[in-house]
Amino acid sequence: MKKLINNAEDVVVEQLKGFGAAHPEIEVHIDPTFVNVAGGVKDRVAVMSGGGSGHEPLHGGFVGVGMLDAACPGPVFTSPTPDQMYEAGKAISGGKGILQIVKNYTGDVLNFQMAADMLRDEGIEVRNIIIDDDVALKDSLYTAGRRGLGTTVFAEKICGAASLEGYDLDQLAALCKKVNINGKSMGMALTPCMTPQNGTPSFELAEDEIEIGIGIHGEPGVERTKIKTADETAEILTRHILEDEAYTRKLSEWDPASGDWVDVELADITFAKGDEVIALVNGMGGTPVSELYTIYGKLAELTEAAGIKIVRNLVGNYITSLEMAGVSITLVKVDEELLRLYDAPVNTPALRWGC
Amino acid sequence: MKKLINNAEDVVVEQLKGFGAAHPEIEVHIDPTFVNVAGGVKDRVAVMSGGGSGHEPLHGGFVGVGMLDAACPGPVFTSPTPDQMYEAGKAISGGKGILQIVKNYTGDVLNFQMAADMLRDEGIEVRNIIIDDDVALKDSLYTAGRRGLGTTVFAEKICGAASLEGYDLDQLAALCKKVNINGKSMGMALTPCMTPQNGTPSFELAEDEIEIGIGIHGEPGVERTKIKTADETAEILTRHILEDEAYTRKLSEWDPASGDWVDVELADITFAKGDEVIALVNGMGGTPVSELYTIYGKLAELTEAAGIKIVRNLVGNYITSLEMAGVSITLVKVDEELLRLYDAPVNTPALRWGC
Amino acid sequence: MTDALTCDIVRNWICKTAEVMAENRAYLTELDSAIGDADHGNNMDRGYKAVIEKLPDGDDVGALLKAVSMALISKVGGAAGPLYGTMFLQASKPLMGKSEIGFDELAQFFDDAVAGVKMRGKADVGMKTMLDALVPAAEAFRAAGSVSDGLEAAVVAAEKGMKDTIPMIATKGRASYLGERSRDHQDPGATSSYLIIKALRDAASEAA
Amino acid sequence: MTDALTCDIVRNWICKTAEVMAENRAYLTELDSAIGDADHGNNMDRGYKAVIEKLPDGDDVGALLKAVSMALISKVGGAAGPLYGTMFLQASKPLMGKSEIGFDELAQFFDDAVAGVKMRGKADVGMKTMLDALVPAAEAFRAAGSVSDGLEAAVVAAEKGMKDTIPMIATKGRASYLGERSRDHQDPGATSSYLIIKALRDAASEAA
Ligand SMILES: Nc1ncnc2c1ncn2[C@@H]1O[C@H](COP(=O)(O)OP(=O)(O)O)[C@@H](O)[C@H]1O
């Protein structure tokens, strides 16, 4: 296994120590493991997220002014545990409550829910909003539901900006849900990846095979096909996203009124002529950014043909799977509110503008 | 060969078209091939660079406000040709002359020199400054000299800022040389890479071998060893940089007085206790940013032990070799002038702050 | 085999389980790589190592099992952490302060364990999860009428339930993303549940 | 073999070279991958394809060779582009307006070609570059005294010079980065130079 690591068992810790050294404005805690903006949050809602490691820069790279106040990294590809989120929440809580942004994987959801309960016992108000934007998965009745992909990056950016603007916890929870139902993603892989602990590929792919609808944890995708050109690949992902039908599902949410977790029904938007969107062409970690631009070129062509206007774009590695080669596309439909909050200044290790 | 491409022969063109679609503020020209800030340059020195493709984001990703005014991408790993630099120069020239920043590879140097002569014939003043910062190569008498690595990124950032500050061509040429003699780099590879044209690895590395002192064109390095830990790897690169002895060589430079190319002797600095540096931990393309942070952690430890202060840092993919897995380290000694110019606002696809 | 579980037996069960998870780390991870994300063995091994470190002294079975729950919750991660954590948390409650547990309490223990997992994961049998091993085991135990017979029956039922997951199409957890392609693979969580129950039987029979 | 090169022969030489570069594209690139960056064959093939497209009509040998130079400069890239470009540029100058060239002019052509490459690349024989094929070829041609004998001698000398690069340690160009490790590999540029000279001989002998 060829990796720049010291100790496979301890890889997240050694990486976080380097991360802390490079970014003194971010506090790194090892046991339990979490990172947060130094000084915590004053007088506004704190925004936090977390998940398995191996998706860098997500989430730690998005901790900073105008985005996340804290992130909890789990072991590679394994969701973090409630004690991490509990300590992170206590460290950043600014008296106005905490918004947890959670990618929809059973482990992440269950651990964040337990942490929310623990924080609530401490008198801290917590909302827990799930991101499930992976259109590769068609139904929620016979699966754990759509996974959280690139829309997570936009939820973190937009909710971070909104917290600075003074949104309260209810408004922020509603805003986060709004981003989620307006965002759709799909990914593919040219190669598998290898976790340091295992040292073997997460799955096997022949020299002429690719995996469509891949997740970000090295889990296989929904379809395996022969390798395709960049344009064909971009077209498959883009069409799935643009032609995705109305998706309705129940997501578990904390209900302050009843003081319990309730299943709330949510319906995604479907893209239509005239929509304005933010586009993300995301590398899985091992694909050169130059190749991502070819994908973007085709995406731009297809959205234009569909009468959809890309008003902002990101091309690069934002939510990865270690060294996996591949790409995912995310489109988020935006209105004046979402675009204003997206354009607001942000200063994090992996996303910066306006300051 | 698993790549997100359409046509191996045409890969740079398809990538540039996507690049142009993603960044409307940058003009993309296909024949001859170059990219430039839309509108060109008014009343200040224009700063341009270029080189073989496959090192993205270098150089095109650094075109924008406060950095490069134009970049000329050659075919993958092959330096661009004089007609590209000639047309790019004419497109951006703002009447105050052009600074060419050239990585020290025979092909790049010869092509940029021919272009400089062509532009001069058009009455445009041109200076051509070579970056040769790769400490893996010890001597210049029996080699083509040290290669241009990460210091190039800082030369482009700092000279771009200086042009906005109003430095004239002589001052800018002197500044670029100052960055070069204050910067040292060294890289290593865990895996080779594959150009689209060839579709075979640029060299062979066993499962347990790494290549130290690698170049960025898939050319083998200066030493092949057994795979090492991240800390051992970081230590090898850092020691070579910190302990590099005074390096003196002759570099070809245009001499306005004599109106000819002359060999000018240049001596690099050597690092010493008390120095302030900017550090770059650069991924070769296929290495996850998380692993780069482990390298940074060790680098920070070693520089601190040496009494050298890292005052700014960059950790990520800035000058790559396609999907090669590996890392390079660059340290640039800075004074008030270099740091001020480094901190100045920049807005390019790959480097942005302050605006 | 004894017909009541002393605190020492329970402690021994926990230690045996830790050993079993270490031995089967690669095996469970391999099962998870086929239909999941290749970490279940790593997660369970990491979790039970923490359990051993944090195990309290004394002869309070409930306290012992609560400590197991807390350690698993804070160290396993993934889906299995909260699920096994909640399982032990629920099941430990009625046993607080008890230094020995007989058939009725153990039958209740099994039922509470199942209830805890169902509550946390909103799943049920037939969805290709740990419940396919836990539920039949709980039923078999109660039906047997004695601790010794019950544990033997539970192991047999858990093993069968584990094997029964092979032809199933997963509808919960990560494996569900694969739909049809999740068929013909044994569920890692059902496998770790079987191992946990088997370790209990072994601890009890040794005590005889 | 003819003892003067008509413009048609020169044109035929250029076309033959283009064919040879296409045939040897993979071979030259493979040589370059051993001690360089694996593109020399791609560069030369791309360059000579452009040469063919841009070849002017008429019977001016100098104009023909200048066109070759311009096409190579703008399409080969790398080190070889400026080097071969300058080589043809220098060598074409004395031949402007000439529709046929004899021994003296061809000897001068060889010398100017060498001078152009030396001037641009600041290199000389023994540094494991194209000059190790070009220099001996130029000397052998002049020594032979006639075009036909000269070209035969030049091909032999170029081939020997090419092979002589194998044991050399490169001190110029990309291969020099390898130091000792550049030994035991044939220089790609010396190889393409040999191919160019051989194509000239073949074009000339066909004309006989
Ligand atoms: N909703 C659920 N209810 C019960 N068990 C579940 C549920 N989701 C997953 N599991 C169990 O968890 C196991 C996977 O555990 P693990 O691999 O540690 O977590 P993750 O899937 O997050 O990586 C599955 O094999 C399955 O038995």
Ligand SMILES: Nc1ncnc2c1ncn2[C@@H]1O[C@H](COP(=O)(O)OP(=O)(O)O)[C@@H](O)[C@H]1O
């Ligand atoms: N300074 C020089 N003088 C003469 N020939 C050179 C010089 N540097 C390199 N060469 C020749 O150029 C060849 C490499 O050409 P090519 O691979 O096309 O360019 P690059 O090295 O830029 O990729 C070498 O094999 C060598 O023969």
Ligand SMILES: [Mg+2]
């Ligand atoms: Mg997991």
Ligand SMILES: [Mg+2]
């Ligand atoms: Mg080259």
Ligand SMILES: [Mg+2]
């Ligand atoms: Mg798993």
Ligand SMILES: [Mg+2]
């Ligand atoms: Mg080459």
